[in-house]
Amino acid sequence: MEHGLSPVMVFAAVGAIGVGSQWLAWRLRLPAIVLMLAAGVLIGPGLGLIDPARDIGTLLQPMIAVAVAIILFEGGLTLNLRHLRDAREGVRRLVWLGAPLGWVFSTLALRWGAGLSWESATVFGGIMIVTGPTVIAPLLRQARLARRPAQLLQWEAILNDPVGALAAVLAFEVVLVRYSSTTVGEGIFDLVLGVVVAAALGAGAGYGIARAFRRGAVPEFMKVPVLFALLLGVFALADAVLHESGLLAVTVMGLVIANSDLPSYTEIRRFKEYATVLLVSGVFVLLAASLDLSLIFALDWRAPFFVALAVLVARPATVFLSFLGSRVPWRERVLLALTAPRGVVLVAVAGLFGERLVEIGVADGAQIAPLAFALVAATVLLHGFALRPLARLLGLSGGAVPGVVLVGGSSFAKALAEALHKAEVPVLLTDPNYSRLLRARVEGVPVFMGDILSEAAEENLELIHYDTLIAATDNDAYNTLVATDLGPEFGRETVFQVAREKRESARHQLPATLGGRPFGGDATLADLTQAMADGWKVRVTRLTEEYDLAAWRDDRPNARLLAVIGRDRTIRFVNDGEDLSPGSDTRLVALVPPDEVRAAREARAAGEEAALTRDGGVVKAGT
Incomplete structure (x- = not known):
């Protein structure tokens, strides 16, 4: 190009290409700096679209x-x-x-x-x-x-x-x-x-x-x-x-x-x-x-x-x-x-x-x-x-499987942490009260006693191993504070909090800039804790080609679906009504009512007994 672009056009193009390279690198999981280098060489000496010395002049170095x-x-x-x-x-x-x-x-x-x-x-x-x-x-x-x-x-x-x-x-x-x-x-x-x-x-x-x-x-x-x-x-x-x-x-x-x-x-x-x-x-x-x-x-x-x-x-x-x-x-x-x-x-x-x-x-x-x-x-x-x-x-990086931080040591949080731990999803349970963490610790779940927002947490916790956070304490204001403060670090799309008690009241509604995404639908922590007291259980079920999502819903019509674990053990938390298309060999994490827990246990026992009488292998239909 003989005359080149105007400085304004150069600034616009460089901004779009630079930020676009970072976004593309995030989507493709490639090093952003490599794409920026390649993009700069391409538009500069490669295609000759931009020549900073020609288009910007003496202002370039300052x-x-x-x-x-x-x-x-x-x-x-x-x-x-x-x-x-x-x-x-x-x-x-x-x-x-x-x-x-x-x-x-x-x-x-x-x-x-x-x-x-x-x-x-x-x-x-x-x-x-x-x-x-x-x-x-x-x-x-x-x-x-x-x-x-x-x-x-x-x-x-x-x-x-x-x-x-x-x-x-x-x-x-x-x-x-x-x-x-x-x-x-x-x-x-x-x-x-x-x-x-x-x-x-x-x-x-x-x-x-x-x-x-x-x-x-x-x-x-x-x-x-x-x-x-x-x-x-x-x-x-x-x-x-x-x-x-x-x-x-x-x-x-x-x-x-x-x-x-x-x-x-x-x-x-x-x-x-x-x-x-x-x-x-x-x-x-x-x-x-x-x-x-x-x-x-x-x-x-x-x-x-x-x-x-x-x-x-x-x-x-x-x-x-x-x-x-x-x-x-x-x-x-x-x-x-x-x-x-x-x-x-x-x-x-x-x-x-x-x-x-x-x-x-x-x-x-x-x-x-x-x-x-x-x-x-x-x-x-x-x-x-x-x-x-x-x-x-060298063992100095976050694991290949990003984990989950659960803030709050309620009975529901402990059950969810134990279920994820057994499913080999990295999980960390935190609470200032050590007695609330004892059971989870006995089950081998990593725990942290203290405030997740404290300097001790910042110094002692390797949060790079986790990319999802769920604020599930019995204090709605604290849940909102945690989700808001840690949102930029985790990414707001992966920060959740349980529903607030008075969210329907106009006096207590919060702007979208505060808090995290809803977790578990409209159930408050009190609802989830009561469900645990009534015999509900957190269960992880594997889907197969024979036992798909529709079959799972037929078996558990009242279960509350919480998350989907992919084949690579990455986890995605969901709410009722979200469009789901899990394939075979994925697992569903759900809160299951006592009658469906009992039915699943009986079906599994019957399947195991029937398998003993067969010459072939056991037919898996979920757990």
Whole structure:
């Protein structure tokens, strides 16, 4: 295309393609970051539909810089020190030992693998400390890692991002001293001044905004706009003092706010998370669309050799040396050693310093940008497809069968938990009263004594193993609170709560934004508990080609269908009236009245007795 698209059309197309890639990845259960990379390359150098440099012009780099700053700030907002706990030692080692070791090993890989000069290798090696929060976030969401390795990867990615950028600045200052009239003293002074100013700006802004929010100096509806404006100001001021120090400033600012115990912190963080999803999508598609394929094709055999050294030698050596003598289990060390995706920050910063090196006379600085994209593409593809299988192999991922969290230790909840446990569906029963959990624990059902919303639950429960939650306590308000608070984490389509006692009253009706989906039809917990007292049982029945859903309904006309368990043990909770089409070898979970329980028991006994008189096998008709 000769004239290209207007900037508005480019923004619309990039937004639609980025978010569309994430949605398609969710539907196909593929790594989102891989689809975004492929989509960007396709619409950019592949078909030539979008050329960001041509269509957006000089605004491209500032836009990417601001987007990366917002992404890092949102990452800093997730770094609450109280939640670190058992991962604290690992994070400390990955930052204080891992960063310098990674710099050294990456520099050697670039020098001996890619054949770069020491000047270019040292600058690019500093940038390679960055492990990419823009890539880690979607990867963790897809891989469902256990809490501690997920925390280690997330903290390393966010904290080492500004560290890597500053390492590149330091190396560049050293190179600048050699290739220009700049003295060593001037270079060191500029670097120290930039770091001090950035850290002070970030900490001061974070403390100031937290204090203003806590004292009510900013109205609720203005908090996010004020936060955004301050974020941009801090980033711009720090970057004006020392280039790339703005990343450090916004990370420190987010870290301070995250540890300030603000009442509105959760709402602010969730809004930032939504903004980050859009920014990650857009920036990654833009960078992929900006790729010059001729530079990639110009790379020789040294490029894949360098990538192999970076992934299989430099990263494992960094992790294993950093964790010598630590208490981090070997499985987590292996996972960390083989996981180091690179993303937006690496490409953006590498391209910038590559151009600067060429300007001062380091010719092979031009190779930094294509090598950076080759490393990003390789690690994105590798970790996008391999992280989840590797985590499962090491026992550090949510199981292949997502489970159910039952909140409340009523007789009905215990019966449902025991039935699901026997059906080999992962289940967790929680209640603050330990006596209500004793029977379930005796039956082998995993239990948690305490409030599901407490910090103890957040620290001790691996909720990645569960994708469905049912709030079934005897307190309707608490059920609504649990469903509302945990809805964003589980997904609102998989969060349920039992019917409320006074839901029909206009005075007690709640908006659709509160609570979860109805569970068990219109039966309240009192109704379900009374049914259990009257002899009703939770039963799991297997359907076969001979014994289908219609036959089951004929045998149990009064049973209340609760859920359908598929062949792969995935579970779907249903309500009466929903369109069902379960095939053979699926199982139905239902609350069955006493007369139908008795009839089923008698039919099963009669079938077993008849089977003993036959020469053939037993004919199964459900359990």
